[in-house]
Amino acid sequence: MYGDLGVGMSIEGIDLDVLPGMNGPAIAQNSNNNVGIRLKLIREIYGISQREFAKRAGVTNSSISMIELGQVSPSIQSLERILSVIPIRMADFFDFNLHSLVRVARTSNDSAQLFSLTKHGSHQEKNQLFAQSIIVPVGGSNGLALLECDTCGVVLAGKAQLKSVAVTDSLIAGDTFYIPMCQLYQFINSGDVPLKLFVCSLFAHSR
Structure with a gap:
């Protein structure tokens, strides 16, 4: 035709x-x-x-x-x-969750409760914890990313916008966050100083 x-x-x-x-x-x-x-x-x-x-x-x-x-x-x-x-990536485009499952806790609340439910997976799995610090310059972002594992963390310094599917959360120093596997997300430095994050990810491997 x-x-x-x-x-x-x-x-x-x-x-x-x-x-x-x-x-x-x-x-x-x-x-x-x-x-x-x-x-x-x-x-x-x-x-x-x-x-x-x-x-x-x-x-x-x-x-x-x-x-x-x-x-x-x-x-x-x-x-x-x-x-x-x-x-x-094409694979990430088809894999990310269509609904935001990101959770945040403010410094004014009891943020410890946010991560009290993080024991997941069967006893047949061997878990590996990965931790890192991330610095995002003023006006910058970490780029749109798709997580391969559950991740949680805390804002050490600065102000951030945590963007996920149809949701944007504003975070300040002391606020914590939880981002599940296959969640599309992006951190944007919305402050006037470098944004510093500390994040931990739990990888599960079969024995």
Whole structure:
């Protein structure tokens, strides 16, 4: 139907190279809505308008709109190009939780209770604890990331915005946080001094 028009052209504001079959294999039809929801959530985490996102990806605004509404299924190659705007790996794009499970505790509350429930997993697993300090410069961020394990931590100095799916929490020194596995998140330094974090992650390995 579209063969005579060529990749890169458009019909009624829709880029042909984001349609299935035009630029590589298409994503399964039953995942259309899921792809659209994920794309919209990530775009909103970064605070990018649909129009600006389309401009950076080199496609029309209508194309992004129809993908987010689940009305069109992009090819895998086209989705990779669109996601390069963020950027985020394709595997992380399909793995992150669609709902925010991040928990925070303020210094004014009893934050010890936040991590009193952290004993998870079966007795057949061997756990390895990993701890590190993170420094985020003024105006910077740690970049959008997907956790491979449960992580908790505390803000040592500065002010932070902890952004996850459709949720943003403001943290100050002394506040604690818990981020579960497969949660998409980002720390942004919202203060005027370097943001210092201490985080601990628990990796589970089979014996």
